[in-house]
Amino acid sequence: MKTRFPPTWGMRLAIALYQAVWVVALPAFLAFLWQRGRREPLYRQFWAERWGKAPTALKNPIWVHSASMGEIRGAAPLVRALLAAGYPVMVTTLTPAGRTAAQKLLEQAIAQGQAQVAYLPFELGGSVRRFIRHVQPRCAMMTEIDTWPVLLTTIRQQGIPLCMANAQYPKKSIERDLQRWGGFRAKLFSAYQLVMCKSETHAQRFRQVGCARVEVVGETRFDLPVSAPQIAAAEQCVQSWQLGLSQRPVIAFASAIVGEDEPFIEAMKLIQQGLAAAGQAKPLFVYVPRSPQRFDAVHGLMQNAGLQTLRRSQVFDAALQAKNLPMAIGDADVLLGDSLGEMYFYLALSQAVVVGASFVPMGAHNVIEPLALKKPVMVGPSIWGIEYPGVEALAAGVLQQHMDIPSLAQAMVHLLTAPGAYAQAMAGAEKFYEEHAGSTAKHMAVLVPWLKALA
Numbered sequence: 001m002k003t004r005f006p007p008t009w010g011m012r013l014a015i016a017l018y019q020a021v022w023v024v025a026l027p028a029f030l031a032f033l034w035q036r037g038r039r040e041p042l043y044r045q046f047w048a049e050r051w052g053k054a055p056t057a058l059k060n061p062i063w064v065h066s067a068s069m070g071e072i073r074g075a076a077p078l079v080r081a082l083l084a085a086g087y088p089v090m091v092t093t094l095t096p097a098g099r100t101a102a103q104k105l106l107e108q109a110i111a112q113g114q115a116q117v118a119y120l121p122f123e124l125g126g127s128v129r130r131f132i133r134h135v136q137p138r139c140a141m142m143t144e145i146d147t148w149p150v151l152l153t154t155i156r157q158q159g160i161p162l163c164m165a166n167a168q169y170p171k172k173s174i175e176r177d178l179q180r181w182g183g184f185r186a187k188l189f190s191a192y193q194l195v196m197c198k199s200e201t202h203a204q205r206f207r208q209v210g211c212a213r214v215e216v217v218g219e220t221r222f223d224l225p226v227s228a229p230q231i232a233a234a235e236q237c238v239q240s241w242q243l244g245l246s247q248r249p250v251i252a253f254a255s256a257i258v259g260e261d262e263p264f265i266e267a268m269k270l271i272q273q274g275l276a277a278a279g280q281a282k283p284l285f286v287y288v289p290r291s292p293q294r295f296d297a298v299h300g301l302m303q304n305a306g307l308q309t310l311r312r313s314q315v316f317d318a319a320l321q322a323k324n325l326p327m328a329i330g331d332a333d334v335l336l337g338d339s340l341g342e343m344y345f346y347l348a349l350s351q352a353v354v355v356g357a358s359f360v361p362m363g364a365h366n367v368i369e370p371l372a373l374k375k376p377v378m379v380g381p382s383i384w385g386i387e388y389p390g391v392e393a394l395a396a397g398v399l400q401q402h403m404d405i406p407s408l409a410q411a412m413v414h415l416l417t418a419p420g421a422y423a424q425a426m427a428g429a430e431k432f433y434e435e436h437a438g439s440t441a442k443h444m445a446v447l448v449p450w451l452k453a454l455a
Contacts, residue, residue: 005156005191014184015149022123022150039293042096052121052130054090057113061088062451063137063160065120065146069097070366074166075143076105077223077440083109085448090135092120120151128154139454141165142192145173152191161454163194165443166220169205170363172384177209186210194450196443198388215446218439219388221368227344231373233320234348243322244330245349249275249283249416252350252375254343255290255365257357261298264354265305267405267412268333274413284329286346288337290356290365295338307333312342320345343369351422352376352415354408358383364390367399371433376400376415376425378408389436398428 006012037044048054062082066072072093082089089109091102102117109115121127128151139161145168146152155162169189177186189195190210196217197203203214238245251271253264268285275283285307289298295311302309310332317323320342329335337346347353353375358364363385370377371393378400383390393399402408415421 006153007187007190011184011187014181015153019123019125019150026122026124040096042099046099046119049119050122050127052127052132053134054092054116054118054121054131055134056090056116058088058090058116058135060136060138061090061116063090063092063135063140064143064165065092065140066098066102066143067094067120067146069093069095069101071143071166072098072101072105073224074219074221077220078165078443079105079115081440081444082447083114085444087138087451089115090137091115091117093117094120123148123150125150125154129158132158132160139163139451144168147185147188149188152188156191161194161450162192163196163447163450164192165196165447167195167197167202167206168388169197169202169209170384170387171205172363174205174209194446196446199392201391202388217442217446218436219368220439220443221366222372222389222433222436223438223440224368224372226369226372230320230342230345231348234345237320237322237349240322245284248281250286250350251283251412251416252286252288252346252353252370253356254288254346254353254370255356256287256298257290257360257362258294259360260356261289261301263359263405264356265301265307267354267409268307269305270406270409271412272333274409275416278413278417280417282333284332285334286337286350287334288343288346292338292340295336299336299338302334302336309334309336311336311338313338344373347373347375350375352378352412352425354378354412357385359405367393368433371398371429374426374429374433376422376429378402378411380408389432392436393432396428396432398425398432 006015033043064075064079066075079089091106093099093102099117099119106115106117121131137160140155142164143166177183186209189206192211193213195206195211195214197206197214198219200216203216206214237243256264271283289295299309299311308331310329312335315322315329347370353370355365355367355377359380361382364379364383367377367386381403383401390399394401400411402411415425
């Protein structure tokens with residue numbers, strides 16, 4: 001069913017004013033991007049794409065927009081399914097990291113002329129219209145959550161069907177959206193003609209803000225393949241008598257962000273004390289900062305805290321084979337994960353995982369990857385960003401939430417020392433993961449008939 005968007009003159013006026021502000025602020029934004037380009041050169045490249053000039057030889061592709069590297073990876077199973085079904089795909093993203101991830105994901109499809117990657121055009125009606133004119137998409141699919149007013153309005157005004165996949169609407173977001181600016185952002189969701197969301201909880205929120213068709217299809221991250229080479233490399237490390245990891249508890253702190261390093265260092269020391277008191281071997285902590293720009297600073301923090309720290313780049317080669325003083329791992333307190341794209345290696349080395357962005361008010365990072373490897377997972381008080389599958393994982397007992405560092409450390413020591421606790425946690429994680437797989441097929445079961453109806 002076709003619905004008009006924006007639905008009211010008031011919304012149209014608000015969006016027009018918003019775009020006017022964007023035009024005024026554009027020089028400052030361009031300067032910001034250029035400044036960011038000093039550290040990440042890709043910010044200074046492909047400027048034509050930012051203005052909507054993304055010519056493509058694809059015929060009526062499905063336009064998939066994933067804002068970041070994380071969203072690109074999350075959408076990967078669905079993008080692969082669309083390509084396998086014969087649909088060409090144009091992927092847009094906002095960041096260099098996202099663009100690089102998309103290029104890697106679609107490398108073969110790009111070579112075969114079935115896919116293309118570009119930056120999302122600026123939040124200007126002319127840029128979005130130019131992009132649509134060049135690409136001529138069959139439909140536009142946003143992932144996770146997207147409410148760029150000009151983007152959504154222009155897509156609808158140009159007659160392009162609009163949907164959302166892997167959709168989520170956190171409680172914190174909807175409460176804010178309904179209260180601020182007369183509910184302006186909440187009203188933007190009525191632009192979507194189809195919403196395929198992660199859980200019934202999210203579905204109710206999308207319906208509340210006026211989405212006409214909402215389907216519950218789960219989360220495609222549960223269908224992501226694990227990296228067999230990285231897992232094999234980790235298993236080889238654990239089994240190597242020279243490295244001595246099979247005799248030590250190994251605990252990962254994954255995707256730690258600014259503000260968590262000091263609390264996590266405290267947690268490490270408490271865990272060391274607890275395991276020593278229980279007669280266990282000295283643990284090895286695998287510490288993986290979220291941002292590569294922080295690798296050196298985090299290494300310094302660990303050393304200053306008296307934790308003997310080795311860097312992955314020092315100890316392993318490009319194929320994740322041990323090099324350069326491998327015996328030193330037996331004495332080290334911390335292995336610093338100073339690399340990108342090797343999270344499965346770090347997780348597979350570990351028996352249990354603490355996920356970052358949860359001991360600061362950032363909502364926590366992805367817990368699906370450690371669950372896929374049947375690892376017990378712990379997080380801090382802030383988990384609004386992973387409401388799904390966080391709520392379900394907490395209820396199933398495969399995710400532990402702790403309000404402070406002493407509680408986290410105590411629970412970790414119990415998990416690794418209490419008889420049967422670890423085996424029970426692993427079995428629960430495996431069952432939970434199996435129950436939530438298959439989201440890609442559910443997405444396609446909704447999406448394909450919808451696409452055929454558009455033809």
